[in-house]
Amino acid sequence: MSDKCKRHFVQDLCFYECSPNVGPWLVKTDQKIRRERFVDVPLCASECDTWFNDCKEDFTCTNNWGRNFNWTDINGDGRNENVCPLSSDCKSFQDIFQNAKFFCENVWDHSWKVVPDDKPCMKIWFDGNKGNPNDAVAKWKVEQVNAAESSRVSSIGVMVITAMLAMLWSG
Numbered sequence: 001m002s003d004k005c006k007r008h009f010v011q012d013l014c015f016y017e018c019s020p021n022v023g024p025w026l027v028k029t030d031q032k033i034r035r036e037r038f039v040d041v042p043l044c045a046s047e048c049d050t051w052f053n054d055c056k057e058d059f060t061c062t063n064n065w066g067r068n069f070n071w072t073d074i075n076g077d078g079r080n081e082n083v084c085p086l087s088s089d090c091k092s093f094q095d096i097f098q099n100a101k102f103f104c105e106n107v108w109d110h111s112w113k114v115v116p117d118d119k120p121c122m123k124i125w126f127d128g129n130k131g132n133p134n135d136a137v138a139k140w141k142v143e144q145v146n147a148a149e150s151s152r153v154s155s156i157g158v159m160v161i162t163a164m165l166a167m168l169w170s171g
Contacts, residue, residue: 001055002055004055008051008054012124016038016111021135021137024141025040039110040110041113042120044122045116045117047124050125051100051104052099057092058093060090061084061085062085063106065109066111070086100114101114120136120141
């Protein structure tokens, strides 16, 4: 993997492992290597475009690194490593993924969802001295979840009250 491509994957890993802002997108999972993961985190299109452009000439054998590699102890030392599926061929990222959006949304099994830069979206690369722009995105998502939950609870409350009134009127 080229250095310019690898730096994006390292930054992505640091984001996944260390960002305090992925909480609203965490879901439970039952995988050998983890118990939770994030899904559909909004990634700014410009971030995705840069990542893909820096990797498009590198090579891979699958379009979903989260699911399609075979974890195999190839050296017999008890350590599993990612191995390409037997029926796969190594091709350029450009050939495997076709475009930036497909790449970002599929390479890690839908961890990212590419959105326009003018929508709430995460930045993997930013100047921490100027603050973390992802704080506002996480806050936005929490507000969305809370509003949806409040609406659901309100709907349930209305149904309960309606049912109680119906029982009173019929009795």
